[in-house]
Amino acid sequence: MATAESQAKAAPDGDQDMTADFDLTPYGITVKDVRRNLAPATLYAEAIREDDQCDISDTGALIAYSGDKTGRSPKDKRIVEHPDSKADVWWGPVNIPIDQETFQINLERAKDYFNTRKRLYVVDAFAGWDPRNRAKVRVICTRPYHALFMHNLLIRPTRQELQDFGTPHGVIYNAGEFPANQRTHGMTSKTSIDLCLETREMVILGTEYAGEMKKGVFTMMNYYGPKRGILSMHCSATADKQSGRSSIMFGLSGTGKTTLSADPNRLLIGDDEHCWTDQGIFNIEGGCYAKAIHLAPETEPEIFQALRFGAVLENVVFDQETHHVDFHSSRITENTRGAYPIEFIRNAQIPCVAGHPSDVIFLTCDAFGVLPPISRLSPTQAMYHFISGYTAKIAGTEVGITEPQATFSPCFGGPFLVWHPAKYAELLAARLREHNARVWLVNTGWSGGSYGTGTRMKLSLTRAIINAIHSDELASVKTQADPVFGIDVPIACPGVPAEILAPRSTWSDPAAYDAAARRLAGLFRENFKKYEADVSPEVRASGPRIA
Ligand code: ATP
Ligand code: MN
Numbered sequence: 001m002a003t004a005e006s007q008a009k010a011a012p013d014g015d016q017d018m019t020a021d022f023d024l025t026p027y028g029i030t031v032k033d034v035r036r037n038l039a040p041a042t043l044y045a046e047a048i049r050e051d052d053q054c055d056i057s058d059t060g061a062l063i064a065y066s067g068d069k070t071g072r073s074p075k076d077k078r079i080v081e082h083p084d085s086k087a088d089v090w091w092g093p094v095n096i097p098i099d100q101e102t103f104q105i106n107l108e109r110a111k112d113y114f115n116t117r118k119r120l121y122v123v124d125a126f127a128g129w130d131p132r133n134r135a136k137v138r139v140i141c142t143r144p145y146h147a148l149f150m151h152n153l154l155i156r157p158t159r160q161e162l163q164d165f166g167t168p169h170g171v172i173y174n175a176g177e178f179p180a181n182q183r184t185h186g187m188t189s190k191t192s193i194d195l196c197l198e199t200r201e202m203v204i205l206g207t208e209y210a211g212e213m214k215k216g217v218f219t220m221m222n223y224y225g226p227k228r229g230i231l232s233m234h235c236s237a238t239a240d241k242q243s244g245r246s247s248i249m250f251g252l253s254g255t256g257k258t259t260l261s262a263d264p265n266r267l268l269i270g271d272d273e274h275c276w277t278d279q280g281i282f283n284i285e286g287g288c289y290a291k292a293i294h295l296a297p298e299t300e301p302e303i304f305q306a307l308r309f310g311a312v313l314e315n316v317v318f319d320q321e322t323h324h325v326d327f328h329s330s331r332i333t334e335n336t337r338g339a340y341p342i343e344f345i346r347n348a349q350i351p352c353v354a355g356h357p358s359d360v361i362f363l364t365c366d367a368f369g370v371l372p373p374i375s376r377l378s379p380t381q382a383m384y385h386f387i388s389g390y391t392a393k394i395a396g397t398e399v400g401i402t403e404p405q406a407t408f409s410p411c412f413g414g415p416f417l418v419w420h421p422a423k424y425a426e427l428l429a430a431r432l433r434e435h436n437a438r439v440w441l442v443n444t445g446w447s448g449g450s451y452g453t454g455t456r457m458k459l460s461l462t463r464a465i466i467n468a469i470h471s472d473e474l475a476s477v478k479t480q481a482d483p484v485f486g487i488d489v490p491i492a493c494p495g496v497p498a499e500i501l502a503p504r505s506t507w508s509d510p511a512a513y514d515a516a517a518r519r520l521a522g523l524f525r526e527n528f529k530k531y532e533a534d535v536s537p538e539v540r541a542s543g544p545r546i547a
Pocket of ligand 2: 259291
């Protein structure tokens, strides 16, 4: 990053650096027209002018398309194998190594592509609301929509902070419009997302899905956080309006982190990425990235109203005449998304920091309909479930496919981990012990049967469960041990019919439930085998009792 030092000196000051002619020559980028930290309205104008497909929705959001890739490409992610970090990284399917030379080739390719463009966009902003743990991030990209996305998702600098920005800690080179060269060593497709932990550089080729950038920042945090004893977490966070007491919700994609954290009765700290330090928690991001499929003002008013001027709506279908968005259409993808600055949610707490959480919630979307909607975990069960990271998705929307697919993703964020899962688990265990936090498992998935027979838990019921956790009402309720998983299931919960709390009694065929539960227990045990050597005998014994 020595190059960026001289770059910072070359940066013009005052109003000028908010517009054109930012100097990127120290990076070997010779484009003259470089626009830094443009205001959203200006980015809209650029997007409409430069981008054939961009449009404005009838609520004022910027509609944009990411091309072929409408989700992350985990198989195309690479981490530079470097002598300084080699021993730290959990190498395998999540962290696939590339050599430094190949990284430089891809970086060069991105820059060569940049140099063919007549105009580039730069976003300089922060990651991490804790001033002691704040990273300066620079994004260099070709599409105004990507610039607006990162303007929304990173923490926006004030005018003064932008003037004083200096050398960034990390740089994202987003040349996603241009493919990787498949003949480059180690490339297996036209997509390549490469991270160098040492230089904190990220190169994106062959995918325009904006979510890659934010998860690149998260991956960096997942390396540097634990290195300094800070636990980085794939979770949302909220706080009580009166007491300020906080709570976090871990969960894999689609389990409800964003939906359930947009709660008008609580303060929103963040919807996806947080860190837990010796002083409490802080959000890494400055915005939210919500799933938009089937979004409706009746069920999710907070998120719905946030998709207005300044927000990016990615891969949605809209009426050509009225520009009214059809949130039910999955014609382009099931993974439609809206990205907005966190202050678009009315109860956002700025700055996005809070004290130590009193409740830690693991969200799972169990499409088998086996796990109870709410259960309490002992400290060792908490470790077992954190390392397992279970959720189950429906296999697909094609007719005839009714069998859900179990996913186990350690720490509820496998794709973004850099260290071995045990590193994060140990940090979590220590924090839970130290702060005496309660741990809950909440199933936001199926009830009354598996996918095909049962139905997804009503959002209003899950919200009632979350409220009961936060109001301390659940902590004093009598519980019953689940016969298969051994977890403590409350026998009552305010706002929730008692008969849905024990899943077996919601199935019309109890024998079918027993078979499904046994099968799922078997999948848990099979998955956990690979971690048995890394945990204590107590944690090992905290899984399902029957398999
Ligand atoms: P990602 O990590 O991909 O951002 P996420 O955990 O933030 O995922 P959400 O965006 O909150 O997931 O998605 C949950 C989806 O499930 C939403 O579309 C929501 O409307 C829907 N949903 C349906 N029923 C429930 C429920 N009982 N609890 C939570 N979400 C539900
Ligand atoms: Mn989310």
